[in-house]
Amino acid sequence: METPVDTHRTATRALATEAVHAGRDDLARQGLHAPPIDLSTTYPSYDSRAEAARIDAFAATGAELEGPPVYARLGNPTVARFETALARLEGTEAAVAFASGMAALSAVLLARASMGLRHVVAVRPLYGCSDHLLTAGVLGSEVTWTDPAGIADALRADTGLVMVESPANPTLAEVDLRAVAHACGSVPLLADNTFATPVLQRPAEQGARLVLHSATKYLGGHGDVMAGVVACDEEFAGRLRQVRFATGGVLHPLAGYLLLRGLSTLPVRVRAASATAAELARRLAADPRVARVHYPRIGGAMVAFETHGDPHAVISGVRLITPAVSLGSVDTLIQHPASISHRIVDADDRRGAGVSDRLLRMSVGLEDVEDLWADLDQALAGAQVPAEAASAAR
Ligand SMILES: *Cc1c(COP(=O)(O)O)cnc(C)c1O
Numbered sequence: 001m002e003t004p005v006d007t008h009r010t011a012t013r014a015l016a017t018e019a020v021h022a023g024r025d026d027l028a029r030q031g032l033h034a035p036p037i038d039l040s041t042t043y044p045s046y047d048s049r050a051e052a053a054r055i056d057a058f059a060a061t062g063a064e065l066e067g068p069p070v071y072a073r074l075g076n077p078t079v080a081r082f083e084t085a086l087a088r089l090e091g092t093e094a095a096v097a098f099a100s101g102m103a104a105l106s107a108v109l110l111a112r113a114s115m116g117l118r119h120v121v122a123v124r125p126l127y128g129c130s131d132h133l134l135t136a137g138v139l140g141s142e143v144t145w146t147d148p149a150g151i152a153d154a155l156r157a158d159t160g161l162v163m164v165e166s167p168a169n170p171t172l173a174e175v176d177l178r179a180v181a182h183a184c185g186s187v188p189l190l191a192d193n194t195f196a197t198p199v200l201q202r203p204a205e206q207g208a209r210l211v212l213h214s215a216t217k218y219l220g221g222h223g224d225v226m227a228g229v230v231a232c233d234e235e236f237a238g239r240l241r242q243v244r245f246a247t248g249g250v251l252h253p254l255a256g257y258l259l260l261r262g263l264s265t266l267p268v269r270v271r272a273a274s275a276t277a278a279e280l281a282r283r284l285a286a287d288p289r290v291a292r293v294h295y296p297r298i299g300g301a302m303v304a305f306e307t308h309g310d311p312h313a314v315i316s317g318v319r320l321i322t323p324a325v326s327l328g329s330v331d332t333l334i335q336h337p338a339s340i341s342h343r344i345v346d347a348d349d350r351r352g353a354g355v356s357d358r359l360l361r362m363s364v365g366l367e368d369v370e371d372l373w374a375d376l377d378q379a380l381a382g383a384q385v386p387a388e389a390a391s392a393a394r
Contacts, residue, residue, distance in 0.1 A: 015089060015199065016267045023085030023260055035081050037257045041072040058245070062238025072253075073245055079256035085263050086219070087231050089198040090211050094237035096244060097229045097256065101194065101214025102129055103249035104228030108161065108190060108210060109139045110247065111239040117160025118142055121151055123180075124353035127169040127192065127214070128342035134163070135349070145349075148175045151183040161210075165192040166201075167296040170337040170361040171354045172304050174296050181207025188236070194218070194328075199270040200298050210236065217328030217363075218301075221262040221269055225255045269330070269366065273301035276372065277364035281305075283373055289380045291358065301365075302327060306358040309383035311336050314360055317379035320371055327363030332372055334362045 013021070024035055045051050045068070054065055058074065069075055079097050087095040098104040109120070120143045122134055134143040144154045151162055162184045166175045172195070181189045190210040191203035197218045203211045213219055215227035228251075230240055244250060251259075281295035281303045294304040307314060314334070315323045321332045325340045335341060338357045342350050351357070364372070 018085070018088045019267050020264045022088035022263075023081035023083075035078065035257065035260060037253055038069075038077045039253055040069070043069045043071070045070070059242075062241040062245075063234070064241070073248055073250055075241070076250070076253050076256065078253040078260075079251050082251075082256045082259045082263070083229065085260055086198075086213070086215075086229050089202075089263065089266070090193070090204055090231035091198075091202050092204045092211065092231040093234040095229050095231040096237050096240040097215070097227060097251040097259075098244060099228070099249045099251055100226050101127075101212070101216060101228035102133065104212055104214075104230050105130055105133060105190075106139060107240050107243040107247070107249060108212070108230060109133070109141050110243045111236070112160030112188075113140060114243070115160065117158055119144070119156050119159040120161045120163060121146060121154040121159055121187075122163040123148055123151070123165075123168075123175060124349070125168045125171055125173065125342070125355055126163065126165050127194070128337070128344050130163070130165075130192070131342070131349070132344045135345070148180050148183070151180060152185070155185065155187055159187050161190055162187055163190045163192070165195070166203075167195045167298070167300060167302065169195060170304055170341060170359060172294045172296045172300075172302055173354060174298065177201075177203050177206040177208055195296075195300055195302055196298060197266060197270050197300075199267045200274070200300055204231065209233065215259055216326065218266060218270060219262055219328075220255075220259055221266065221328060221330065222258075223326065223329035223331070225258040225262070227251050227255050227259055270301060272366055273364050274299045276367075276369045277301045277303050277362075279369050280362075280364060280372060280376065284376070287380065289384060294359075301363060303362045303364060305360055305362070306356055307360065307380065307383055309380070311358050311360050311383070312339075313383035314379045317382035318375055319378070320367065320375040321362070321379075327361075329363065330366045332363065332365040332367055334360055337361050 083095040118141050120141050146154045164175050188209035191208035192212045194214045194217050211231040213229050215229050284290045284305050285293040291308050292306040321334050324333045325335045
């Protein structure tokens with residue numbers, strides 16, 4: 001059966017093909033199959049005049065170095081393969097990888113602040129630490145929180161960035177990226193695409209100038225690599241490489257290798273987990289023990305739900321599902337955002353953003369749907385308010 005994903009083409013190749021081949025196109029002619037991992041921190045050169053010219057060129061534009069690498073903080077060939085592949089999947093000119101999602105967001109903020117554009121307009125909810133980074137002004141930025149309809153009015157002369165997540169962490173609220181991009185005018189829109197992945201949504205096609213990923217999640221896909229990446233145009237990528245060079249939040253080459261490998265199965269993983277998630281969302285919505293289910297229109301492998309009973313008892317009651325923060329791995333994870341992922345956000349701000357104290361966020365993996373449902377069912381049963389306790393309370 002043809003799914004939209006199969007017909008979702010980049011310039012010439014479908015997304016599923018790019019996932020397997022992008023960033024690897026040179027390998028066969030070199031007699032290689034798996035991409036090499038280059039662990040060098042430095043590279044010899046007998047021509048220091050040529051090095052001076054290359055370093056000047058990097059300082060001017062941040063363009064990737066021509067020729068062999070110089071020093072690992074300027075760029076690494078294994079990481080570059082992942083960057084090339086992710087840019088192909090997101091349909092952007094370039095991508096710049098960092099040590100974590102937060103390092104990637106920090107680089108964007110620093111790139112704008114260095115141009116005197118310290119003001120950020122953002123829509124809640126965002127991932128808890130992104131919210132914290134902006135609210136606490138950790139990097140000297142100032143934030144105005146608004147809803148999508150308020151973006152145009154919130155823009156100032158020193159606004160350097162508009163930031164949204166869609167679907168948002170943890171409520172899975174969606175924003176109309178095309179409408180938001182229009183409201184931004186000439187101010188760059190950053191869309192955090194961690195939850196949707198380019199398999200379900202390509203924000204650059206809808207007008208986002210910057211597409212952010214916590215690559216720790218679906219791109220890596222196996223819960224064993226921490227990384228971040230920004231997909232964007234070459235001009236912005238140059239500034240991000242300069243910030244990365246100056247501040248040092250580089251991605252390790254082993255992580256780059258694992259991410260490239262992760263990308264090759266991304267479409268298969270996201271489609272399979274999304275089908276299971278949609279079925280679990282349907283069963284949860286029909287369950288009287290569940291007050292509310294959040295599942296995005298575009299689908300995906302994340303489900304959020306609010307229980308009538310004690311959400312903490314669901315967390316302590318799961319047996320197959322892993323009670324852990326993070327998401328996007330092959331196994332199913334569940335966590336209580338008000339306690340963990342969004343704990344650092346002020347309680348009133350958190351609730352105001354729709355993150356109820358009863359909300360649970362589940363990242364659906366690749367297990368069988370019946371096994372997952374059996375586990376959820378018994379965990380929900382354990383979270384029921386016992387009948388005697390309920391009547392005693394009356
Ligand atoms: C996890 C996450 C981040 C932060 O990424 P790290 O890799 O943990 O630094 C940013 N945005 C979203 C939506 C996330 O889920």
